[in-house]
Amino acid sequence: MSADIGQPARIRSPLLAVHPSTWRTIFAMAAGLGVTALLILSVGADPLTAYRTIALGAFGSLERVTYGLNRATPYILCGIGVSLCFRAKVINIGGEGQIAIGGLCATWVALTWPIANPAIAIGSAALGGIAGGMIWASLAGGIHLGRGVNEVLVTLLMNFIAVLLVAEALHSWIGEIGAGFPQSPMLTANYRLPKLIAGTDLHIGILFALVAAILANIVLWCTSLGFAWRIFGESRMAARYAGFSRGRLTIGVMALAGGLAGLAGAIEVMGIHYRLIEGFSKGFGFNAIAVALLAALKPWAVIPAGLFFGFLETGTQAMQRQIGVPSSLVIVIQGVTMLLVLAAMGGLRPKGGS
Amino acid sequence: MAGDSIPLLEMRGIVKQYGSVAANAGIDLTVSAGSVVGLLGENGSGKSTLMKILFGMVRADSGTMIFKGRELSGHSPRAAIGAGIGMIHQHFMLVEAMTITENVILSLGPAGRRLRKREVSRLVRETSERYGLDLDPFAVVGNLSLGRRQRVEIVKALMRGAELLILDEPTSNLSPPEVDRLLSVIRRLRAEGKAIIFISHKLGEVLEICDQIVVLRDGSVVGHSESDACTRVGLASLMVGRELDEVFERSTASPGLKLLELHNVSVPAAPGGSGLSDITFSVRSGEILAIAGIDGNGQLELAETIAGLRPAKVGTIELAGTDITNTGVADRIATGLSYIPADRIGTSLVPSMTIGENLMLRDSHRAPFSVHGWLNSSALDDNAHGAISAFGIRAPSPNISTKRLSGGNQQKIVVARELARAPKVLIAVQATWGLDPGATQFILDRLLRLRNDGAAIVYISSELEEVLALGDRIGVMFDGRIAGIMSRADADVTRIGMMMGGLETQSSVEEIRA
Structure with missing residues (x-):
């Protein structure tokens, strides 16, 4: 069953191959909703009403849809990186910290250089975010390779450092003086992401996410680097035998994931808040792991998986507001869905011999 | 030494076929109490299969095994241990985080649960002294050298009442001083009347420790004699036992640079x-x-x-x-x-x-x-x-x-x-x-x-x-x-x-x- 996690049987039509696991994933999502119905009943609400509220909350109006798309953007960006890392069996769970550092770096660029041209301004801040995330992730990769510390531990612990670094920065050099809340000054208008649809909140971030997913898919399946990552993930012994450098592949995939997460952080700052605020990255990095797994580590499939998570969140938030179902149920629904999906796919079983 | 007495183990006509390959093609093996029998052969000569059959890990296609006058048939490793056969595998089966005593208690199975640690550790100490094993019952296995771990395996087998010990390539992971130590332990075991099957491909050790040597090749016994009568050259040619034959058509080599x-x-x-x-x-x-x-x-x-x-x-x-x-x-x-x-x-x-x-x-x-x-x-x-x-x-x-x-x-x-x-x-x-x-x-x-x-x-x-x-x-x-x-x-x-x-x-x- 482990084979279903990621190797389509053929190499030439991987871009949109509908694998049996895709159907199983969809079935598992449906089953997740079924189980959730029982939980909703248990808090005294009517599941059908609840689901209608969720659906309306997610898709009920253009405004709700745009909200969901914005929400899905960091999940998709960060999820792509996670799926590439997991493909290479480099277990990077540092998305959270990489987003935080990306947001910090983008904010720093935006507050330091008053660039008038919006395209150049946004581009530089985005690059700042990408660079920050890449450096942060490479640092984790370096510690993992150089000192032999498990990468799960390094990336996990560096999340705390990153989030606290951002908080510290907001309390000192980058914070808004006299704000009374740990936040940076507002970005100037030329550093704010333009709207995709006028009159809504939908910013152009989702486009970055879609392009990144497609590019990642191409890198994974159509380049020799992607081939090396796939070999590396399948068998360390085979990768060594093939002459691939463990260091370069590990740092490379970590840096790519860090860059995408950093971009997600920059987009959150420039598209949603227009400033850096404490805790802005909360939960994105960890949920992105769930997104990547839900997508069976296929970069293109991160798009629907990220959208599912984004809309599920906006929908359940509406449910909470309108019929008083606790918002913690959102997390329960996500958890139940994840478990069912992973069970349906046979899990990320480690391969024998590697 | 005790070659004339009634044998402790008698294996007759053991056959084991794997597909078209005969791993054991009618092997006879006799082992007496108080003697060391060396089993010599290349990789794939049938040594391991024979011992797996004896220890009940593999069932023979045909043949009989008589141990202490009773026939062993269709038995399992558990039955073999119960009958008094102990096997020391090349890879030790020990829990590294536990002490020697605890490992021994584990190996005793249900019977071990009723034993007190103190009693077992006393028995471990006695056994260790009797056979010159030099083991501290309270030492944690993970801290021991490979040679000592092997002796823990020997203690385990002895405390389960083994009278016949099978040592599978026992020296392959040991340093030379540890090998000497093992050989002296084997001599003590022999002196106490235990029978030992010593599996090896190292001619020197086999000649040094064994009373009798059985050479296997391609699943058959090709040589069986008292070790005094053996020479290294003789054993080597028995073990390898082939003439050079031209299997492939080949041109003569014309080596260049x-x-x-x-x-x-x-x-x-x-x-x-x-x-x-x-x-x-x-x-x-x-x-x-x-x-x-x-x-x-x-x-x-x-x-x-x-x-x-x-x-x-x-x-x-x-x-x-x-x-x-x-x-x-x-x-x-x-x-x-x-x-x-x-x-x-x-x-x-x-x-x-x-x-x-x-x-x-x-x-x-x-x-x-x-x-x-x-x-x-x-x-x-x-x-x-x-x-x-x-x-x-x-x-x-x-x-x-x-x-x-x-x-x-x-x-x-x-x-x-x-x-x-x-x-x-x-x-x-x-x-x-x-x-x-x-x-x-x-x-x-x-x-x-x-x-x-x-x-x-x-x-x-x-x-x-x-x-x-x-x-x-x-x-x-x-x-x-x-x-x-x-x-x-x-x-x-x-x-x-x-x-x-x-x-x-x-x-x-x-x-x-x-």
Whole structure:
């Protein structure tokens, strides 16, 4: 069953191959909703009403849809990186910290250089975010390779450092003086992401996410680097035998994931808040792991998986507001869905011999 | 010693067939109390199968086993232990985090639960003193040397009432002082009336400790005598027991330039493996150097060091005159060095990936497989179709995953890939391991063709037959060293057998014969 996690049987039509696991994933999502119905009943609400509220909350109006798309953007960006890392069996769970550092770096660029041209301004801040995330992730990769510390531990612990670094920065050099809340000054208008649809909140971030997913898919399946990552993930012994450098592949995939997460952080700052605020990255990095797994580590499939998570969140938030179902149920629904999906796919079983 | 008394164990006509191969073809073995019987043979001679049958891990197709006057039939390891047979495996079965006493209690099963720790530790101490095992019952197993751990296994067997101990390659992981210690323990056990079956391929130890020696070859007993009547030369030729025969059609070697040269290469031993010490040899164009040896004497390390997977700490390696000692695997591939490792699944092949992908495993970043980093899928397909037809790989399409192929077809993929590079030097280890005769013949034939085309080949195998069939020169490895290299014309099975059994080097063999 482990084979279903990621190797389509053929190499030439991987871009949109509908694998049996895709159907199983969809079935598992449906089953997740079924189980959730029982939980909703248990808090005294009517599941059908609840689901209608969720659906309306997610898709009920253009405004709700745009909200969901914005929400899905960091999940998709960060999820792509996670799926590439997991493909290479480099277990990077540092998305959270990489987003935080990306947001910090983008904010720093935006507050330091008053660039008038919006395209150049946004581009530089985005690059700042990408660079920050890449450096942060490479640092984790370096510690993992150089000192032999498990990468799960390094990336996990560096999340705390990153989030606290951002908080510290907001309390000192980058914070808004006299704000009374740990936040940076507002970005100037030329550093704010333009709207995709006028009159809504939908910013152009989702486009970055879609392009990144497609590019990642191409890198994974159509380049020799992607081939090396796939070999590396399948068998360390085979990768060594093939002459691939463990260091370069590990740092490379970590840096790519860090860059995408950093971009997600920059987009959150420039598209949603227009400033850096404490805790802005909360939960994105960890949920992105769930997104990547839900997508069976296929970069293109991160798009629907990220959208599912984004809309599920906006929908359940509406449910909470309108019929008083606790918002913690959102997390329960996500958890139940994840478990069912992973069970349906046979899990990320480690391969024998590697 | 007690050869005339009623035997403790009598195995008669043991037959075990695996497919068309007779692992045991009617073996008789008799062991008396208070004696040590050495079981000698090459890899695959049937020693392990015979002992697995005795210990109840494998059921014999036919034959009888009488132990202490009662027939053992269709028994399990548990029944064997209950009857008084103890087996000390090559790999110890101990819980490292626990003390010796706790490990003993565990091994006693349900009966152990009712015992008090203090009683057991007292018994462990008594047993240890009685047989000179020198064990502290409260020592944590994880902190013990391999030699001591082995003695913990012996205590376990003794405390379960073993009267017959089977020691499977007991000295393979031990240092020389630990070996001496083990041999003295075995003498004590014998003096206390225990019977011991000592499985080994090391001639010296077998001659030193055993009262009787049984030599197995191809599943049959080919020699059985009192050890006093044996000589090393005699045992070596019995163990190996073949004449050189020309299995393959071959042209005589016309060696050209030296393509591979190793000078004084040494590699420290990794945990659980062998190191290399002071390896010097060269292989010329159009020549096959076949290296024999019992598994675990540094062959894997030698292959990996030449292929670039293991750094040579000392010495130099030259490929066609270029020093490659400090270059990486990818550079060595580019210089024309191909490598067929012993481990197919997960090293030379990625089972879950397609035939086409596996065929470009080590060349993916080079033309034609990729151009400026972009994979060229038509090159992959062309190459795969070409290899499938040239090597007769039986597969419906290059896009199916390799795990669905038979071992022979899998190995053909590896060989096709490594030969496609038109290598100057090829290192192959056990390239025919586990393959049927047809695939074996095909692969060896391809290697000979490569040699005839002017490549230098190092072929490492523990199958002596293959080494003798392929090698233009034949080398023997023992204990991380090249024990000797001889030309095909001078190759002589007795001499090779003695080198494989250790303790003899090329020069000392000459002395004996002189």
